[in-house]
Amino acid sequence: MRTFIFDVLTDLKEKQTNLTETTFILPSKRAGLFLKHQLHKFINRPIFSPIILSIEEFVEDLSALKKIPNTELLFLFYNSYKQLTPKEDLESFESFTKWGQLLLQDFNEIDRYLIPQEKIFNYLSAIKEVEHQHWSLETPQTDFIKKYLSFWNKLNSYYNDFTQSMLDENSGYQGLMYRKAVENLNAYIQNNGNKSHVFLGFNALNTAEKKIIEELLEHNLAQIYWDIDATFIENRIHDAGFFTRQHKTKWNYFSHQPFNWITSHYSKPKNISIYGIPKQVGQAKYIGNILKDLQEENPSFQNTAIVLGDENLLIPVLNSLPKNIGALNITMGLPLKSVPLASLFQTLLEIHKKDSKTFYFKDLIKILSHQFIRPLFIVEGVDHALSIINTINNTNLVYVTLTKLKEMVTECHELLDILFLDWDTSIEQVIENCTALILLLKTHLDKNKSSNLLALEYLFRFNTLFNELSRLNTTYHHIKDVSALYGVYKEILASETLDFQGEPLQGLQIMGMLESRVLDFETVIISSVNEGLLPAGKSNNSFIPFDVKLENNLPTFKEKDAVYTYHFYRLLQRAKNVYILYNTEADVLVGGEKSRFITQLEIENIHNINHNIIAPEVPIIKSLPNSIQKTSDVITTLKSIAEKGFSPSSLTNYIRNPIDFYYEKVLGIKELEDVEETVAANTLGTVVHNTLEAFYKPLEGQFLTPEIIKAHKSNISKTVTLHFKKEYKAGDITKGKNLIIFEIAKRYVANFLDLELKQLEAGNTIKILAIEVNNVVPINIPELGFPINLTGKVDRVDEYNGMVRLIDYKTGNVQQNQVEIVDWEDLTTDYTKYSKSFQVLTYSYMMSQSNHIKLPIEAGIISFKNLNSGFIKFTKKDKAGYGARKEALITQETLSHFETELKKLIVEICNPTIDFVEKEV
Known part of the structure; x- marks a missing residue:
């Protein structure tokens, strides 16, 4: 099939563009990999590879700043917060993390859209002052009200101190790098007058990206290729063309230059099948059925992709794949919070957050029974964990001390010390205990290394995580107790993934919606096409109210919906076979009714759509009473x-x-002997x-x-x-x-x-x-x-x-x-x-x-x-x-x-x- 990337390279070849001297800029690193793979088809002699960058890498180079990880940003921001907040008003680091991350997202958004920060923060402060006058008539103001309004008045000071501290170290977060990149743009243009840039596959652009691309275009240092279909451009209310129509009409460059490209792939014949299936896991199982049918015609699954609208379906989908699948590539990583080891450290931190001297029996049994911990208690064939559990049950112990635990067994005292001793001494000691436990687990798993490779990979990642926690706390000293450590642990865990190794250019591709940017597939299977998932709906994790975002041209849920609309329809543009799955069981937690995208497809009436509701095959089993013969x-x-x-x-x-x-x-x-917590x-x-x-x-x-x-x-x-x-x-x-x-x-x-x-x-x-x-x-x-x-x-x-x-x-x-x-x-x-x-x-x-x-x-x-x-x-x-x-x-x-x-x-x-x-x- 002819992909968008192939068409772009064909056009560049016809223009006799020197690829060696060209810098390609794409929305993601993955798209760059596919671009590099296509290059050999357009060269007939050895050349130096062109520079291929994601937009974030390009902006980072342009800004000359080093990007700081999100978790470390919280520590840096707390430095500024501590410095500018009176001691009596200061919140603990644990409490700060609950709102600090949200404020960092707002800082990031303000910078990416080049909003004058002082203007918007003063505006926010004025709004809160006015709101206060409406909902509180008390005079003089209470201490609570004073602190509340003081917080909003300090936002500009927080921002200035925080950003300046990073600029002093030549580092920054994503938004700050975008703002700095725009400031450095003129110098970049002057120093790179002969460099050629090719932007391809972009859709929604923030203000900084628009500024950078427009300036390079105006100085004839760049070309840009849009991937948009005429159907979406011509229909003025179709959200798939929402951003591209704006670029086409509002950019000065396109008033005198051609708009590349508007294609007509979407209107070509396609086989679109829509399946309503009960529950999320039901969709995963049905994906397995679809793949079995496809395997007969395309055993290698070349040009086939599974796009997960809900990335939590990754494990169920992997468990539903045909056994002889062959080459497979998973773009998204497995969330580290889904790894079995995550629950172990979460439980340990939770119980020590409550009390480090006396432990609730259910928490103890949960740890002793954990799949990673239980084998460590087996010494010479004797299961000492089981002995402890039986003793707790038989003696009806609801709360147990470490001393009591050691009295129950003669072995494994060192392991019990690691799990339950000195967790209240210092945070350094807590992290040391976690690291010691990891090393103990590694020693055990190394005995049968070949069958424990995945578990060893888990250990490596968690060892890295606790090393990072140790470094952050050694550098900033903000984590004062186990409760704060637990909060930071969960923050890191939520953003870390365990990456898969696969064949990035061959076989079946499994990815999230954002990873599909710029890529084209003949056969596409899209899951979880439900409202609340695709599109995400009216979520607003921000301190900035909706009306203030509108006033300052910041993106709202409307723009975010348009982003997902574009990605959804772009997947369909060049595809020949499309399978769309949605959950028929409304669930407010993971998506409600079928997505408006499905209804829109049906109303458009451009393609023949086969819409089926799939009911699981439930065998009729007569409920016969259990009968036991007297032998x-x-x-x-x-x-x-x-x-x-x-x-x-x-x-x-x-x-x-x-x-x-x-x-x-x-x-x-x-009956199972269990602890009688209540008589x-x-x-x-x-x-x-x-x-x-x-x-x-x-x-x-x-x-x-x-x-x-x-x-x-x-x-x-x-x-x-x-x-x-x-x-x-x-x-x-x-x-x-x-x-x-x-x-x-x-x-x-x-x-x-x-x-x-x-x-x-x-x-x-x-x-x-x-x-x-x-x-x-x-x-x-x-x-x-x-x-x-x-x-x-x-x-x-x-x-x-x-x-x-x-x-x-x-x-x-x-x-x-x-x-x-x-x-x-x-x-x-x-x-x-x-x-x-x-x-x-x-x-x-x-x-x-x-x-x-x-x-x-x-x-x-x-x-x-x-x-x-x-x-x-x-x-x-x-x-x-x-x-x-x-x-x-x-x-x-x-x-x-x-x-x-x-x-x-x-x-x-x-x-x-x-x-x-x-x-x-």
């Missing part, structure tokens, strides 16, 4: 469980969901149970008296605290939710003792027969042919006014209808309604079989959240609804009916022909 091994395990004893809770677990019973009892899978409900229940056991166990065989209960009431706090320490281990119950739960536990016990006292004072007699009775009772089921036991612990058995009661404590809320049944068959079918009744009857059956009690008895629940109901008795009803006859006494007949259902349940559990089938819960 011989499972039956063997069930026999072992049966011999040890089925507990009431395990049986109700089976009733609730057989699969849960299988996982817990057969496979032995337990869990089961821990609260255990503490209350154990406290009551401590009070009542010594009273077995005795009648309760008011004096005994009153004596126990005075020991509630001490006993509850003791059992909390046993169950909650090192967990803190002195503050927050845990303190509330601790008080609730004391209240539960106190309320229960008050209930007992009230009953005793009312003349009732209560005799404690047994507390926390352990039972192991055999049950004879001949059809199974192997021994089966029931096991369980009964909370309390007492004698109330001569009637034996079996009591189960519940810290939850239990109502009377939860311990009532009508049909015996319901006991083993409905967990939600009858699990409490099943448990109470199981305890009664075991106590009866073991001869601990004689029938009839009463059995039921005392609910600590429903103490007003007192002892909630199990009840058998003869029918449902009102008017039913209720029987609360548990007799031999009652237990016989229950035994029938119990045996049926156990037979079902142990029956090899009945699978464990999941229930919908």
Whole structure:
């Protein structure tokens, strides 16, 4: 295909231009590489290569200033800020970085557009003064208002001191170099009267660029080639030609010289396919599908480009490429913040920013589990990181000190020191710790270098980053604490990339929108063509208000939209096959509805457009319940469980969901032990149970008296605290939710003792027969042919006014209808309604079989959240609804009916022909 660069070189050859003596100036370095690649087609003898520069390189040469990195600019600017701001008004460097970067962008813009800085800063100050008069009528002005207005009054002083400090060192930022380049332009023209310049591929130009190019054109030292289509020039409202129309009509040079060039490529036939695809990642996956189809016709993907409207799609796109892709070039770098190592140092700085002595357990586990850190803790096959994590979980440590960490393991103390020691000593020590960690990681990765090349590249870049931080702080001394270091670290991380190595002139090209300048491709795939991404929309990261920008001819969102409109349509000009992808799922964070560019393409009606909405192929999968067959091994395990004893809770677990019973009892899978940051409900229940056991166990065989209960009431706090320490281990119950739960536990016990006292004072007699009775009772089921036991612990058995009661404590809320049944068959079918009744009857059956009690008895629940109901008795009803006859006494007949259902349940559990089938819960 004939590219724009090829056409420019063809024209220069026809004009017999001496390429050796020509300086080519393009919008980007990448465009210069493609230009150099095309040169050999236009020369038939050895020549010295022409000078090929990006516009920024040309301006830097013209200004004679050395460019300073953006991060260092912040440090330099803070010098000026400190010098000109009274000590009492001075903000910390950390606070300054949050607005300093924004002000630097405004300085840059003002300089690039050659705005008289004093004029615009005085204008801004006057505006703020007027605004203040509208929104604050206080007189005299408050200190806050005075400081606010003083800031705006000082902007010109900040600018002058800041720029002068750089000029004194012959250095500057981009905008300052542009301003200085214009000042040096006349001298450059006088000293280079025979030099030829060729500008090509430009569109939006700032005032300094316009001035430089116009002056060189007027002095016949330059030629300029525009890449614009007649469609955009002739249509006076088309944003793709917004800037070029201005240049054509407003530059004096074009009043007497031809305008090169206006082409007609855009109107030529093109295959344009537009795809609406759900979500950003969906687009990445569909790009992979497009490439597979293209690969059949163009295996090398020559003259094919993927242009990412959202550069965050880079990794998903790379993961979606066909496996046999061949040559590949990625113009954009991988953002350093996306590298796994970035999260490690971010977490380290975050936790030390909070506290360098005591560490929150989740932060610790996050660091110890990190993919780069975990291998360092493995010594001779022993995972010491896992040991620390298990100890934290088992001892319920929410906050951990370094001393405590070292007590948990006998190895890796040096590594623990690097990660957690002396981070509050000095910033130099913090950076030294980070560097030491990098060297430790490098030593580990060098052991298997061939498989860790990418990880070693990560380490190299982060070593460079921390060396730069060390240099900046040594030079300027602005970083005083870890919090400020963290802010600067994030600032550097946001702008740094990990560059890819590829074939810049061959195969598939992956790039961002700005990297596509001047380049042409036959096949173009453009992703994320959504409002808010292409174009970016009405974002205004600036201290300069919209109306002030208009007044001073500074670019607004309107001009920025026009820039992206040009780039978008320029990609389409010479392309033959265009694939445009957009996200159909509106997301205010990463782009809303489809871009106006798509609508505009459709309204123009110049090309045949195939517009499709792509829905992901979602297979219809019938949701079948999980089913586990009872193999011989499972039956063997069930026999072992049966011999040890089925507990009431395990049986109700089976009733609730057989699969849960299988996982817990057969496979032995337990819930993950984790730190209880807040006291869990089961821990609260255990503490209350154990406290009551401590009070009542010594009273077995005795009648309760008011004096005994009153004596126990005075020991509630001490006993509850003791059992909390046993169950909650090192967990803190002195503050927050845990303190509330601790008080609730004391209240539960106190309320229960008050209930007992009230009953005793009312003349009732209560005799404690047994507390926390352990039972192991055999049950004879001949059809199974192997021994089966029931096991369980009964909370309390007492004698109330001569009637034996079996009591189960519940810290939850239990109502009377939860311990009532009508049909015996319901006991083993409905967990939600009858699990409490099943448990109470199981305890009664075991106590009866073991001869601990004689029938009839009463059995039921005392609910600590429903103490007003007192002892909630199990009840058998003869029918449902009102008017039913209720029987609360548990007799031999009652237990016989229950035994029938119990045996049926156990037979079902142990029956090899009945699978464990999941229930919908």
